[in-house]
Amino acid sequence: MAARLINVLTRLVVAAIALGAPLTLTACTEAPPPGYERVTLDGRVFTLEIVADNESRVKGLGGRESIPDDGGMLFVFTNSIRRNFVMRDCLIDIDIIYLDASASIVAMHHMPVEAPKGEDETDVEYEKRLPRYPSRYDSQFVIELRGGMLENLDLSEGERVPLDVKRLRSLAE
Numbered sequence: 001m002a003a004r005l006i007n008v009l010t011r012l013v014v015a016a017i018a019l020g021a022p023l024t025l026t027a028c029t030e031a032p033p034p035g036y037e038r039v040t041l042d043g044r045v046f047t048l049e050i051v052a053d054n055e056s057r058v059k060g061l062g063g064r065e066s067i068p069d070d071g072g073m074l075f076v077f078t079n080s081i082r083r084n085f086v087m088r089d090c091l092i093d094i095d096i097i098y099l100d101a102s103a104s105i106v107a108m109h110h111m112p113v114e115a116p117k118g119e120d121e122t123d124v125e126y127e128k129r130l131p132r133y134p135s136r137y138d139s140q141f142v143i144e145l146r147g148g149m150l151e152n153l154d155l156s157e158g159e160r161v162p163l164d165v166k167r168l169r170s171l172a173e
Contacts, residue, residue, distance in 0.1 A: 048074035080140035093147025098135035
């Protein structure tokens with residue numbers, strides 16, 4: 001079957017050349033924009049914004065009104081510990097995937113929008129009432145996607161996500 005496919009493709013290329021049709025070859029692995037990482041989850045490619053410093057980690061997706069279907073964030077930490085994320089100032093549902101130091105999935109959660117900080121609520125009261133979404137085990141990387149994506153992806157705990165962990169660790173502050 002493979003030989004037959006190669007034969008058909010060869011004939012198409014020869015015919016295109018004979019007709020003077022322009023041929024262009026494109027790489028299947030186009031480089032992501034600076035500050036982003038391409039990550040494949042269940043055969044789908046996501047272009048994730050790299051979040052590697054404390055100020056950006058605290059803000060996360062807070063204040064954003066949308067996340068592209070193929071977008072999100074990739075949080076990179078300097079160490080691997082148990083983590084908890086909250087929906088601070090988030091306007092949209094988020095799905096979260098915790099990864100350990102080897103980029104294996106240790107936990108996944110759907111995180112629905114929480115009520116915003118009330119006028120009479122202190123920062124401490126607001127933080128205290130927000131539900132915590134735990135990694136359960138040590139985690140060094142965290143992926144956030146548009147809410148509902150986990151329902152469409154066939155992922156499981158223990159599954160390894162292909163990441164260049166060494167390079168990503170070097171970005172963490």
